[in-house]
Amino acid sequence: MIFSSWSLASYGENLDAEGIVRGTTQEVLNRLDADRELLAADPSHIQTIVRELIVPHFDFETMTTLALGMHRDELSDSEHDCVTAGFRNLLIERYADILLSYHGEAIVYEPAQPIGKRGYIVIRQTLDPDGDRPLPIDYPVNPEQGKLRIADLIVDAVSLVKNYRKTFHYEIEKKGLKQFIDSFPECNGQ
Template sequence: MLKKIVAALLAFVAFAASAQEAPDVLARRLMTEVIEIVKNDKAIQAGDQQRILDLVETKVLEHFDFARMTALAMGREWRSASADQRKALTNEFRTLLVRSYSNALSQYKNQTIDFKPLRMKPTDTDVIVRTEIRQPGAKPVSIDYEMIKSGDAWKVYDVMVAGVSLVTNYRETFAQEIRNGGIDGLIRSLSERNKQLAASKS
């Protein structure tokens, strides 16, 4: 009985430690784990898209706030969307971003990631984890992760590549789609684009 209690306490402590992981520590651990898998998985190196998607699904997605990302991409139009439309938009945008991220991973060869010191106060709940991607013979590229504290966990809600927001970069396109066919038109457009991307990778 005592052993079970001790085991339960240890499990709780491990969970608490994981939940309170600092945002830069989380990002470093996650990216290191994913890159190690990419480097050593022969199927991924050979371009197996399903293997890459599975890796992203199991290792990465839980650390992203896709509802917030979709709201940012939608801008003020998000407020006029119904609950069902918001759910559909989030699902389709999530699929689009996952495929974009998976494609980026498939291009990984011998890059290294340099993590910059985190500027954060103890009370901060919204931070930027700054990194730089280095590759021999090429200019370094800055990739910064905007993260927000959700409960006890930190989640990514935007990615800045060379200073350009991955999420808000979609805002004008989304606004144009909404002007042409309303929010349902945007949902259909995203769905069709995701089907095309899936077909091109199969």
């Protein structure tokens, strides 16, 4: 086993991050199976599952800051908070859509790998359907403040955060910052 320049602490964080992704995935799959009838009657129930089991592992503050890019500094703290809440709800909807498209494919995990210079690591999970093209899902994990939190969701090499950064920038340039903020129901009255 080659550790290269990783410290033992980093190695431990990698194992913990892998455990979080694997454990949460299994918990979600068990819940999807247990709630199958409820989901058939009420597909929006998937958002409850996402909020309960997945949301606690995501760093929505970092995700929002990255998605806003250069526009982050133009927002007050309260505006940033409401945009963060709105973006969190938007990402919950997207992740719920991804989960609803899961149909029992095999899930393959790759060992955690360091990425970038900020100490982030990435966990790759690949949905491997029989006879179909595998779908890789990467979870970049932010190890700051002693808590491992997912800072993006990269599905088939497309970063949701970077995709929204382009969308947000376009909307802000087109409509202006105030209308962009007001487009989030969580920001009405800000």
